[in-house]
Amino acid sequence: MTWVNIIVQGALLGGFYALFAIGLSMSFGIMRLVNIAHGDLIVLSAYVALVATWYTGLDPFLSLVIVLPVMFAVGYLLQRGVLNQTLSGGLLPPLLVTFGISIIIQNALLQGFGAYDHRLQEGSIETASLQAGDFFVGVYPLLVFAVAVACIAGLQFLFYRTRLGRAFRAVSDDSDTAELMGIDNRKLYAVAFGIAMIFTALAGVLFGIRTIFAPLSGPIRLILAFEAVIIGGLGSMWGTLIGGVVLGLAQAIGAAFDPTWQILAGHLAFLAILIVRPSGLFPRTRD
Amino acid sequence: MTLLQTQNLSAFYGDFQALFDINVTVEQGETVAVIGANGAGKTTFLRALAGSLITPPQSIVFDGQPIGHKTPHEIVRLGIALVPEGRKLFPSLSVEENLLLGTHSERRGPWNLERIYRLFPRLHELRRLPAPSLSGGQQQMAAVGRALMSNPRLLLCDELSLGLAPVVIRDIYATLGTITAEGTTIVVVEQDINRALDASSRFYCLQEGRLALTAPTKDFNRAAITAAYFGLQGRAG
Numbered sequence: 001m002t003w004v005n006i007i008v009q010g011a012l013l014g015g016f017y018a019l020f021a022i023g024l025s026m027s028f029g030i031m032r033l034v035n036i037a038h039g040d041l042i043v044l045s046a047y048v049a050l051v052a053t054w055y056t057g058l059d060p061f062l063s064l065v066i067v068l069p070v071m072f073a074v075g076y077l078l079q080r081g082v083l084n085q086t087l088s089g090g091l092l093p094p095l096l097v098t099f100g101i102s103i104i105i106q107n108a109l110l111q112g113f114g115a116y117d118h119r120l121q122e123g124s125i126e127t128a129s130l131q132a133g134d135f136f137v138g139v140y141p142l143l144v145f146a147v148a149v150a151c152i153a154g155l156q157f158l159f160y161r162t163r164l165g166r167a168f169r170a171v172s173d174d175s176d177t178a179e180l181m182g183i184d185n186r187k188l189y190a191v192a193f194g195i196a197m198i199f200t201a202l203a204g205v206l207f208g209i210r211t212i213f214a215p216l217s218g219p220i221r222l223i224l225a226f227e228a229v230i231i232g233g234l235g236s237m238w239g240t241l242i243g244g245v246v247l248g249l250a251q252a253i254g255a256a257f258d259p260t261w262q263i264l265a266g267h268l269a270f271l272a273i274l275i276v277r278p279s280g281l282f283p284r285t286r287d
Numbered sequence: 288m289t290l291l292q293t294q295n296l297s298a299f300y301g302d303f304q305a306l307f308d309i310n311v312t313v314e315q316g317e318t319v320a321v322i323g324a325n326g327a328g329k330t331t332f333l334r335a336l337a338g339s340l341i342t343p344p345q346s347i348v349f350d351g352q353p354i355g356h357k358t359p360h361e362i363v364r365l366g367i368a369l370v371p372e373g374r375k376l377f378p379s380l381s382v383e384e385n386l387l388l389g390t391h392s393e394r395r396g397p398w399n400l401e402r403i404y405r406l407f408p409r410l411h412e413l414r415r416l417p418a419p420s421l422s423g424g425q426q427q428m429a430a431v432g433r434a435l436m437s438n439p440r441l442l443l444c445d446e447l448s449l450g451l452a453p454v455v456i457r458d459i460y461a462t463l464g465t466i467t468a469e470g471t472t473i474v475v476v477e478q479d480i481n482r483a484l485d486a487s488s489r490f491y492c493l494q495e496g497r498l499a500l501t502a503p504t505k506d507f508n509r510a511a512i513t514a515a516y517f518g519l520q521g522r523a524g
Contacts, residue, residue: 163387166380170388173377180337180371182363182392182437284379 002256008137010252014228014245015145016207020221021228021240022151023200029235030172030192031087033094037102039222041197044105045071045204046213050118060120060209067201075197079190087189102218109215117212126209144206148244151199152237158195159237168192172235227270233280242281246273290315290472291336291367291441296346296355298328298335305331307497313441318463318473320483320504323493324516329476330372332493333443336474337369338362349441363392368439372446374430376418382429383414389436396438397469403432406462424455431459435466442466444475448482460486480512494518 020042027033035041048070052063078101086093128139159165167188171178175185207213207221224247231246232239247266254265273281291313298306306328313319323329334340335355336347342355354362363369368389376385386403404411407428413421418429427447434442444463448456456479463473463486477483484490484504492500492515500515502508513519 163390166384166387167391169379169384170377173379174375176339176359177371177375177377178388179359180339180363180369181388181433182360183388184358184360 005135006252006256007249008135009141010249011245012138012141012145012248013252014241014248015141015148016203016210016244017224017228017247018148018241018244019144019151019199019203019206020225021232021244022148022155022237023196023203024222024225025229025232025235025237025240026155026196026199027193028229030168031083031189032091033083033087033193034091034098036095036098036222037105037218038098038200038225039220040102040105040109040218041071041074041200042204042207042221042225043213043215043218044074044109045201046120046208047109047113047118048201049120049205049208053120060122060205064202064205067205068198071197071201071204072194075200076190076194079193080186083193084186084189106215106218113215115214115216117214118208119212120205120208122209140210144210147202147206148241151202152241155199155237164191224266227266230280231270231273233283235284236280236282239280239282239284246281288315289313290350291474292348293336294346294348296332296335296342298331298340298342300331300340305496306335309493309498311491311498311501313472313474315440316467316470316472317489318467318475318487320487320490321474321476321493322478322480322483322490322512322516323499325478326495327493328496329478329493330445331496333369333445333474333476336362336443337367363437363439364394366394366438366440367443368392368434368437368441369443370427370430370434370445370447372449374423374426376421376426376429376433378417378419380418381415382410382418382421385418385429386410386414386432386436389433392437394438398435398438400436403435406435406465407432424451424459427451427455427459428462431462435471439471441472441474444473446476446478448477448479456482480516492516 024035024038027035045067049060049063049067052058052066053060082097083094086097126140130137130139159168167183171183171185171188179185227247228243229240232243246269250269251262251266255262289312293309293311296306296309297304309332321329321332335342338357338359344353344356347355349365349367354365386400409425410428410432413425418426421429447459460482467473475483475486484507487504489503491498492512494515500511
């Protein structure tokens with residue numbers, strides 16, 4: 001029974017990693033933008049929620065009403081004002097610019113909040129659990145997993161059933177020809193990054209409720225998000241969920257042997273999959 | 288009425304000049320051919336009209352409005368649609384989704400999915416398939432349909448015949464009549480001189496980025512075209 005527990009915990013942890021990865025996967029899929037600042041934007045979202053809870057007294061869940069639009073705007077303006085200028089020169093310029101943004105966010109947060117750990121307090125739901133025999137599932141991880149599945153289903157709907165999603169896929173295929181169809185690529189990219197940032201903000205707030213965060217906790221989030229995306233295969237949203245679950249499982253199983261193995265086991269699983277299937281489990285994006 | 292006029296249109300790829308002082312006039316409702324050998328500047332000319340190349344504002348005037356400086360997405364909204372060379376369908380979209388992309392120009396007019404499927408009945412049967420699974424001719428029909436979905440006033444067709452069987456080319460060219468019947472003006476670019484001249488009322492011949500010859504197609508002189516096409520003017524024989 002302990003092993004069933006471990007597997008379930010690990011799979012549910014995968015929901016977090018999938019949430020981390022959605023925004024990254026979107027911006028790479030649509031704009032071929034490798035966003036090094038992704039982890040820091042997750043952390044920034046948690047701080048925005050923290051400030052929102054301070055000033056409005058809302059609990060972290062309700063603060064999403066403020067955090068999501070704010071982060072959409074941050075994403076839209078970042079793409080419009082900065083990242084769009086980097087997209088014509090290959091992969092390197094966006095890499096360098098987002099690396100710069102990462103450093104700016106980290107230092108701005110250090111300046112504003114100090115190097116302290118913070119947490120978002122959501123109350124009893126954090127520790128509530130469901131029990132069946134000697135089998136326990138945390139309510140909160142279950143909720144997060146459900147949110148991740150819902151987000152991916154929603155994105156799938158957006159991409160394959162709506163006019164906006166059709167434009168996203170067309171631009172991803174061939175941005176020059178999409179422009180000839182009347183699509184303003186720069187505006188579309190800004191909308192895409194804004195939407196990606198909504199998922200990023202959701203990930204930031206949900207993780208901020210689960211665990212502590214500090215100004216410099218972005219890069220580890222970035223690595224987990226990268227690993228989930230790569231394991232799942234570039235461009236595949238459901239693959240990203242599977243990638244997150246694989247990471248979560250590897251960490252849970254590693255931790256079951258020895259708690260110090262948790263993080264390393266995730267990375268080793270990632271390396272193993274890279275060796276066996278270099279383009280991930282369900283690759284879709286071609287280049 | 289003059290729909291499109293280029294005034295000393297020059298275009299560059301970096302430092303390389305691809306077009307030199309091109310003056311072309313297209314009247315509302317007519318079909319004009321632009322012919323020329325490989326590398327004569329035909330595709331560059333269409334790309335400049337569609338906004339993919341940066342040109343001075345006044346060098347291209349569409350419906351009385353200077354558009355040389357406008358971006359491709361602005362130009363298609365004004366009513367110029369390009370059927371690009373090599374068709375350039377979106378590979379991860381279905382045939383119907385490719386057609387629907389034409390609606391992003393937000394222009395109203397006679398063309399909609401139903402009309403396109405009436406013009407190209409095969410596309411209706413194939414509409415759910417991914418674009419790359421179509422044959423070359425079917426892809427060309429989809430590319431023409433996609434451009435028509437933007438309800439253009441001016442349709443630019445780049446090498447419709449490229450890589451297609453003669454019988455397929457004939458079918459596709461046969462539809463141009465239906466398109467002009469809706470009042471759409473057409474500019475066709477072709478290497479295949481006969482095909483281009485059959486379809487058009489006037490032609491321009493480009494040679495190494497310059498206009499070498501222009502005339503109504505009904506009184507063209509085969510020898511003059513050949514000379515202009517291959518750049519033989521002024522030579523003995």
